[in-house]
Amino acid sequence: MTPISITKENFAQLVEGAETPVLVDFWAPWCGYCRRIAPVVDQLAQQYDGQLVVGKVNVDEQPELEERFQVEIIPTLLLFRDGKAGEPLVNPGSKAQIVDWAGL
Amino acid sequence: MAERHYDVAVIGGGPAGYTAALYCARSGLTVAVLEKLSAGGQMATTDWVENYPGFDEGINGFELAQQMERQARRFGAESIYGEVTEAELSVSPKRMVSSEGVITADAVILATGAYPRELGLPDEGALRGRGVAYCATCDGMFYKGKTVVVAGGGNTAVEDALYLSKLCRKVYLVHRRDRLRAPASSRQTLEGNGVEILWNTRITGLRREKTLTGVELEDVASGARRELACDGLFVAVGRVPDTALFAGQVEMDGAGYLKADESTRTSVPGVFAAGDVRTKAVRQVVTAAADGAVAAHFAEEYLLALREGAEPL
Numbered sequence: 001m002t003p004i005s006i007t008k009e010n011f012a013q014l015v016e017g018a019e020t021p022v023l024v025d026f027w028a029p030w031c032g033y034c035r036r037i038a039p040v041v042d043q044l045a046q047q048y049d050g051q052l053v054v055g056k057v058n059v060d061e062q063p064e065l066e067e068r069f070q071v072e073i074i075p076t077l078l079l080f081r082d083g084k085a086g087e088p089l090v091n092p093g094s095k096a097q098i099v100d101w102a103g104l
Numbered sequence: 105m106a107e108r109h110y111d112v113a114v115i116g117g118g119p120a121g122y123t124a125a126l127y128c129a130r131s132g133l134t135v136a137v138l139e140k141l142s143a144g145g146q147m148a149t150t151d152w153v154e155n156y157p158g159f160d161e162g163i164n165g166f167e168l169a170q171q172m173e174r175q176a177r178r179f180g181a182e183s184i185y186g187e188v189t190e191a192e193l194s195v196s197p198k199r200m201v202s203s204e205g206v207i208t209a210d211a212v213i214l215a216t217g218a219y220p221r222e223l224g225l226p227d228e229g230a231l232r233g234r235g236v237a238y239c240a241t242c243d244g245m246f247y248k249g250k251t252v253v254v255a256g257g258g259n260t261a262v263e264d265a266l267y268l269s270k271l272c273r274k275v276y277l278v279h280r281r282d283r284l285r286a287p288a289s290s291r292q293t294l295e296g297n298g299v300e301i302l303w304n305t306r307i308t309g310l311r312r313e314k315t316l317t318g319v320e321l322e323d324v325a326s327g328a329r330r331e332l333a334c335d336g337l338f339v340a341v342g343r344v345p346d347t348a349l350f351a352g353q354v355e356m357d358g359a360g361y362l363k364a365d366e367s368t369r370t371s372v373p374g375v376f377a378a379g380d381v382r383t384k385a386v387r388q389v390v391t392a393a394a395d396g397a398v399a400a401h402f403a404e405e406y407l408l409a410l411r412e413g414a415e416p417l
Contacts, residue, residue, distance in 0.1 A: 096203035
């Protein structure tokens with residue numbers, strides 16, 4: 001599956017109501033590091049299809065979600081299990097780091 | 105995960121690595137690029153590459169990297185987004201352990217590049233991304249309208265300071281010497297753009313709350329100390345080759361660059377060094393790409409000799 005776009009309107013349904021863990025990538029189009037991790041985030045969405053949902057929050061368009069989860073730096077990744085966010089991962093330097101952090 | 109074997113493994117997916125992969129694949133060799141994050145390396149963090157021939161208006165570094173990856177893939181090169189944690193280069197076949205499994209190959213092209221040098225100050229690591237940055241074009245936007253310090257006195261420091269002067273309220277350039285290691289016109293350009301240069305000054309400490317709040321400065325001549333409040337510190341004090349993994353296996357110079365001449369052959373048969381990681385005079389995207397083509401050529405020659413049972417060069 002390709003990553004889904006998360007907004008304040010669909011957050012409750014797609015993230016809080018999800019039956020699998022949800023990895024959410026907070027990003028913005030102007031952020032170079034966000035572009036660099038994007039291919040890996042896309043790949044994780046396919047590789048772990050069925051075990052994990054991958055979503056993306058564009059912080060320019062979703063300031064409410066950015067504020068609610070206190071995202072100060074992008075890219076920040078959050079992993080939601082049963083609707084609750086764990087420790088954030090800020091600007092990962094490798095795919096391996098994301099896989100370790102997410103416990104995949 | 106199963107072991108996978110290729111004719112050639114390329115470690116590092118910057119312009120050197122993907123050019124090597126393109127040339128290997130076009131020669132009919134099986135080739136995989138092992139890249140820990142995504143294509144492009146240092147180039148991917150360059151906002152606008154203006155000196156790579158063929159792009160007359162310039163091109164975004166990340167986009168150029170994506171194109172290089174796609175081009176190599178069109179001829180059959182694979183990308184593995186894996187971090188290499190072990191490399192045994194003197195055995196046959198050569199063996200790499202990565203976060204995506206074990207990869208073996210008859211020839212290996214090392215194209216791991218270089219990363220920015222740290223100042224080595226306490227809390228520097230903890231403040232990374234919280235006021236301390238190493239790439240002005242990547243992180244500059246976070247400091248729009250703020251006060252920043254650039255550390256360094258070479259070309260990168262000058263370019264970073266100029267880039268930031270267009271975004272930030274105030275830019276200081278802190279340099280431990282009394283002149284820049286950059287073209288003579290740089291000083292005038294910097295001052296013309298409102299950059300204040302603090303000569304003969306080094307940064308001795310970082311002040312912080314949750315994020316960076318300032319830097320501690322020392323006058324190199326008098327030893328006088330003071331503090332300068334700032335929101336961001338951009339460190340541009342050179343680069344370090346990413347070669348720790350190959351220590352003790354491949355010959356290096358004193359700075360850790362892999363010793364190889366224009367043939368890209370290293371001290372280990374069947375192991376080639378391409379791009380910024382190699383001992384060379386000019387480190388540019390175009391010279392990295394050139395190294396990739398040369399490494400692919402000599403890797404192919406090595407494989408031919410290996411398969412004919414001849415003593416490889």
